Amino acid sequence: MTVTLADVAARAQVSPATVSRVLNGNYPVAATTRERVLRAVDELDYVLNGPASALAAATSDLVGILVNDIADPFFGIMAAAIQSEIGGPGGRAGGERLGVVCNTGGSPERELTYLTLLQRQRAAAVVLTGGAVENTAHATAVATKLRKLADAGTRVVLCGRPPAPADTDAVALTFDNRGGGQELTEHLIELGHRRMGYIAGPEERTTTRHRLEGHRAALAAHGIPDDPAWTVHGRYDRRAGYEATLELLRREPSLTAVVAANDTVALGACAALRDSGLRIPDDVSVVGFDDLPFSVDAVPALTTVRLPLSEAGALAGRVAMGREEAPEGGIVTVRGELMVRGSTGVPKG
Amino acid sequence: MTVTLADVAARAQVSPATVSRVLNGNYPVAATTRERVLRAVDELDYVLNGPASALAAATSDLVGILVNDIADPFFGIMAAAIQSEIGGPGGRAGGERLGVVCNTGGSPERELTYLTLLQRQRAAAVVLTGGAVENTAHATAVATKLRKLADAGTRVVLCGRPPAPADTDAVALTFDNRGGGQELTEHLIELGHRRMGYIAGPEERTTTRHRLEGHRAALAAHGIPDDPAWTVHGRYDRRAGYEATLELLRREPSLTAVVAANDTVALGACAALRDSGLRIPDDVSVVGFDDLPFSVDAVPALTTVRLPLSEAGALAGRVAMGREEAPEGGIVTVRGELMVRGSTGVPKG
DNA sequence: AGCGTTACAGCAAGCGCTTTCTATGTGATG
């Protein structure tokens, strides 16, 4: 029924061992033999049995990429970059790995389940992207899992995520969310804004907290009081941005700027402002975060902080593949770049 | 070192067979025994060895989802919907499958390679999303692969992709791209437009061809000549839309409308028009396709055709899991819905 | 009381591959 190694061996008149070695290319095989085997493989249309191979070799060619929301380009772009380095046919010959992305939907349980599933598959590497959930129980559970994965020989890389406990052996590429948030708010302050609403992401997320901290640090640095009523939490999507903006406007109609947790949220904020009859940036300035591709097309174009998503993803992918050494200490901080565009301006009056 | 089934068996004082049966739950096991085993599993922190299990059972719990561009929300949304039905912790107990998305980047070779990799893993199911490459050699190669996958017991589902040859046993959920394209152009014609530029996707893609055919069908139906110079091909991204629009404007400055292959391209087109000093829709109307989340936030909001990406994805996922029967004939056509918004209007003069 | 059933549990044979160790033929060497 299905063609096995033995069939190929028989056809090529060699032993199964030889076929295996030809296929793996890690043991000397005479050129003529190799060719004969390759021909047989081709004629029989043989496809290696992954599980069998993984079982015997105690390693698999699976690389897992965990993302919080695959429908969000923020993760899509990173995932694409990671996967492009991981392989499939992109990589060098032989190193054919199956880079697979798993969508946790931001749910801690799903994250853990996926990690278990990957552990079960004896994945070669795992890349966790985006912010982590800040919940002691969950953080501990994840750290434990990562530890076990590492013990089992799985390489663990964090991309756009704060470092895990040192004993997890995970390499971390962290985005400087706090710094970016601070720059953004500082930019607004310099323009003269004093009454700024802040639309934060979901609570208990590192990304949310860090960006918000940056915002507050900027306020504090300029002696601007921080009214808690001017901060609203919501999900990382346009709808949340829309509603949060309406809420902020209700609480404080005289706001001159809205700081959104990310570009998608900012887009929703812009829509809400427009629907409220306010002009951007004449009446209210808006800033986002991430600089996703569509942000430059917003009208007016969004002032935001560009995160090198592709570059970071590619680096993470290479580290996961062991093609690039992890930096000393295993932690890299990636800075964003402030992109000043049309959505911010001097406040009225 | 690593805990195996045998260790658990020893600890629970039963045979490995019993442990396996408890874990798989497909064979009667006395309640007390089951509990003892479960406790042992827990105490030992046992994790099943996926490859070994897959080898012995000749099936794996992997489900592959192939997408053309994971950074494109069009695919992201579908993938999320598919994966949500596939499992991880979302599904019912026991049915824990690893839904993984693979990014082909639109490359035929990568597509084939991923299919081989999935075949190698003995995937439980494979879902191919989005337009297919129209190239006889490649189409044949893919059909052959799908055939083999089906033979090996892998369920094959196409989502947003035209049906494969009947002998591949693939269930197909097809988007009515032609009908949508026709509706869009008809809408413009009714508004009074006669000189419309068309920004098509990459050549040799079914999606590209079908949408373009719809456009031409509408023109033909109204006796409007189709000037080939008014059609420009490009990739499915904003940049391509931007440049194509500039090119169209160069070729024919009097165009009153631009029909874009999808929303992302339309966004680029809008940017190009604005940068050229043209107002939307006063000077030029613009339409997109797909109705991605950001389209409603464009200024003006984009007239487009809404495709039920999430619903289609969810259905595809259920079919892939065998939770829902494939319809008779295995082919479902999913229609889009025309969303008339601010980006289209009556042409000037 | 005797016998057929039913309900579990265990045995053992693989699943298809990798890899260590061993065997063999060859050319180089003294």
Place this chain on the structure above:
DNA sequence: CATCACATAGAAAGCGCTTGCTGTAACGCT
């Protein structure tokens, strides 16, 4: 020409799990 080293190829022992088949009690029945 005998010896040794080297380059290849093969034999065989698992890798950790599933499952068909074989017990073996405990049960219900006449």
